[in-house]
Amino acid sequence: MFLTPWLIGLFCFTLGPIVYSFYLSFTRFDLLTAPDWVGLENYRRILTEDPKFLASMRVTFLYVLFSVPLKLAFALAVAMLLNKGIKGLTLYRAIFYLPSLLGASVAIATLWRTIFSADGLINQLLWSFFGINGPSWITNPKYALWTLVVLGVWQFGSPMIIFLAGLRQIPQDMYEAASLDGASGWRQFWKITLPLLTPIVFFNMIIQTIEAFKSFTPAFIISGGLGGPVNSTLFYALYLYQEAFSFFRMGYASALAWVLLVIISLFTAISFLTSRYWVHYDD
């Protein structure tokens, strides 16, 4: 009974569209006329003759590969600082968490565009402190993706909160014993903190990887919706959106979505399979 609203939501707004998109992925559908069954044609094209699919895969993998580890490292470092028992912890925690709340929003992406543009804040700082005439970061294909990686890392708030909770779980007497034995802070980190934290690292890694694969808003805003300059920020989700809503190929876009689902599932499965070699559950 109490589940009814949730069930209605599930069937109408989640399962329904999922099933429909699976059907559409086998059709040609331009939104204006009825879908037209084409069998596996969309999938064949994606896998064998779509250079934009490969380009967007490359961009997305680079983004996942760099933004996720950097973000986790940053989140852990900040969590450990906050865990030292400084005054005003709740305030700092809120401040550091703020970018995560704002990060995916349109406003921040617009701000980012301004900061990294030709006469943006970054270049003004470079000019006044080092006399360097910086490039226009976001509109140069060499740097555009990396500004988005920095934006991604900056939103380290939610893994940080989870790390912080994890750090609180580690019994203090372990550190006391280690100190008595003369272990340095660095050694304590590698031998106590990190091993005991691996389940949390694992959890954060999975969540952040999935998020990174689905990344859309920053690239959409910063590149003006086209994944430019020269496809350097053509994220997979952006390409999918383009196919669906700029070129009216809803069937093809649905097939792209299912391919992404398979790729994310594979990634997650591999992570789970390898996890027993490095994740320590306290038992």
Add this chain to the structure above:
Amino acid sequence: MNRRQFLAGGSATLALAAAGPAFAQQQRLRMIFWGSQTRAERTYAAADLFMKANPGTGVEGEFLGWNDYWAKLATQTAGGNAPDIIQMDYRYIVEYASRGAIAPLDDFVGTALNVADFDPLQVDSGKVGGKLYGISLGANSVAMMVNRAVFEKLKLPLPDASTTWDDFSQLAVEITNAGIRRGFYGAADGSKNEQIFENYLRQRGKALYTADGQLAFDASDVAEWFDMWAKLREAGAIPPADIQELDQQNIDTSLLTQNKVAVAYANSNELVGYQKLNKEPVALANFPRLTAESKGGHYRKPAMLFSVFAKSPNQKAAAEFISYFVNDLEAAKVLGTERGIPESSKVRDALSGTLDEVGKTMLSYVSGLGDLAAKLPPSPPNAAGEVLIAFQRTASGVAFGSQSSSDAAQAFVTEADAILKRKT
């Protein structure tokens, strides 16, 4: 009913406008259009006048930026709940008409819809397969937006009908070298602007597309086009690629508005928007000629049209609204020339006395193209939007130096052919 949603750039604001009491209204018309805040204000003012004149009908409008507009319209059309009145572009009218998404308006002509004062050729520009699917809201042509203050300050002649690309290049280099401020260039980089490319092709006796939707140019045309811009870039006439990329192809981010160049490229009716955002006076000029003899690059086209959704239950009322929009003299006063030069001769006559400086400039520009203007090309094929994006990406690649002009030209023609042939 008197609520309208202002949607621009993803942020939504709600504005309330006073209108008659809701209970008195029997029918409600929805309208969707793309454009700037300036256009929205004028359109809503005209809609208010219509509602005063027709107390039984309410009109609510929604406006978006060009890029978001087509995504939203396609989704709404698919869902069967598109607005009754749809602002349509010459680029998309064939696609929407041939798929039955917009209604033929022939039955309303002479009754609900009055086009008696239109130039018959301009009425025909809204026809697809012999049926009338769109009513032109104004005529425009592509144009250069010129910062007149810069030219006057440097005592340079404004580009005009006799200017060639070589002359233009020299002007632009002189402006850059004058060093008005750090990072100020003569002209914007137009290498990814399909409209200038089309103008250039037409001057060479070619076109973008043939009547049956195939490419009407070859790789050598494209290679020479990229080379022309590469020379301008080398000479310092136009900004480097990463500066040009800051332009997101709207009036707000145009390098002219951002005060980084003295010349940018747009449609003549956009002068209203440009002048509103630029402190310095903006003049219109035609695109340069290839040689003194070449002609016919420009053409007058419907800047935009109004169409009626095929499943709209209020088609007659929608036609009445469109008729009011293009014929009523009170409405014409608030709309001005923001959507181009009005098509109705009566409206043009009534406006001519009251036009402001911007309107006069535009009128004399569009009517004074002379031998620079030739026939309207056929409306582009369905996949033209995707070819355009490929063109822009290729041009950016050349500008950033990642490909030579000839390699890029070959790659683009191959890609464009594949796009036009693509089935799924």
